[in-house]
């Protein structure tokens with residue numbers, strides 16, 4: 001079975017064609033500047049990268065460019081569109097309507113569109129991606145895989161805020177959590193790796209640290225709590241997002257800067273995090289270089305980030321009643337040994353210790369970086385959200 005995985009943003013569309021026999025991507029790429037001048041598609045297959053420039057006024061043209069690229073004689077990966085058995089779409093929000101991936105029918109699409117209020121920037125773009133795909137491939141089964149669904153198992157006490165209960169009942173204001181496909185994937189991989197599959201008592205703290213970062217407490221394969229919140233702005237500070245703040249800061253900053261509430265939220269989403277803190281960059285490689293050159297604000301940004309992650313690790317160990325395994329994943333989690341070292345430092349009292357040598361040599365697959373005498377397994381696991389989407393799509397399309 002060959003499955004096309006689509007991740008549609010407002011002006012972009014990323015894709016992977018995955019052969020389920022090997023679970024490997026046989027082609028991947030992304031269209032950018034959809035709806036703008038100068039749209040292009042970067043396509044990779046057979047070890048070659050091609051840039052296709054073509055007008056893409058809407059997502060429909062972008063999908064057509066992708067399909068044409070996939071069947072192209074020179075740089076394609078399949079001989080005809082009929083080889084695509086199903087399409088899996090990344091959808092941001094499942095609200096409280098879905099707790100698993102779903103087949104995208106007219107009915108479920110209506111429900112998904114109805115959840116746009118909860119993710120006004122992303123959900124409409126995801127829906128446009130599905131509609132464009134359906135228009136071009138009407139007979140191919142489509143599946144929606146949600147960012148939030150894995151967290152639907154959180155207990156009430158973890159997702160309810162300390163505000164009037166009516167706001168939850170009437171407006172669905174609650175913690176949802178994001179990066180669900182990644183937390184699910186790496187926690188399952190960890191259970192498999194440690195021979196604890198199906199063990200209801202296996203307690204993992206998964207740290208997805210990338211441009212956006214979130215940390216989850218997972219017990220027996222179920223999400224029990226997670227740091228991102230009502231929106232992906234909550235939790236630890238990120239590349240450009242503030243993470244958790246005293247809510248009164250919103251009004252205070254709005255007054256100081258002469259901004260509306262909406263503008264203040266944009267400020268907290270785009271101008272904050274380690275980028276705003278350091279004044280250098282949102283990229284951890286730049287921050288490390290600047291810190292090494294004596295830039296105090298860059299060093300502070302890294303400290304604020306790792307300190308916040310460390311606090312979540314402690315909090316989630318408490319919430320789970322102990323922890324068997326800590327997983328680092330995503331761009332920073334997989335590649336930044338200094339960040340891992342800093343988060344795990346001085347936690348030997350709770351059995352967390354990493355081996356500096358192993359931490360400095362991360363392989364392609366799962367790397368065990370547990371230090372000698374460490375009771376908690378510490379693993380670095382490359383995430384693969386597209387594979388989760390493809391697997392769910394295969395399961396539901398069958």
Ligand code: ADP
Nearest residue numbers: 209210211212282283284285330331332335336
């Ligand atoms: P996204 O949320 O966009 O998927 P990624 O998971 O790709 O983000 O993570 C991007 C982050 O990973 C960037 O901050 C980048 O600096 C960091 N990163 C990637 N490679 C390295 C590396 N070799 N060393 C340190 N940080 C890295």
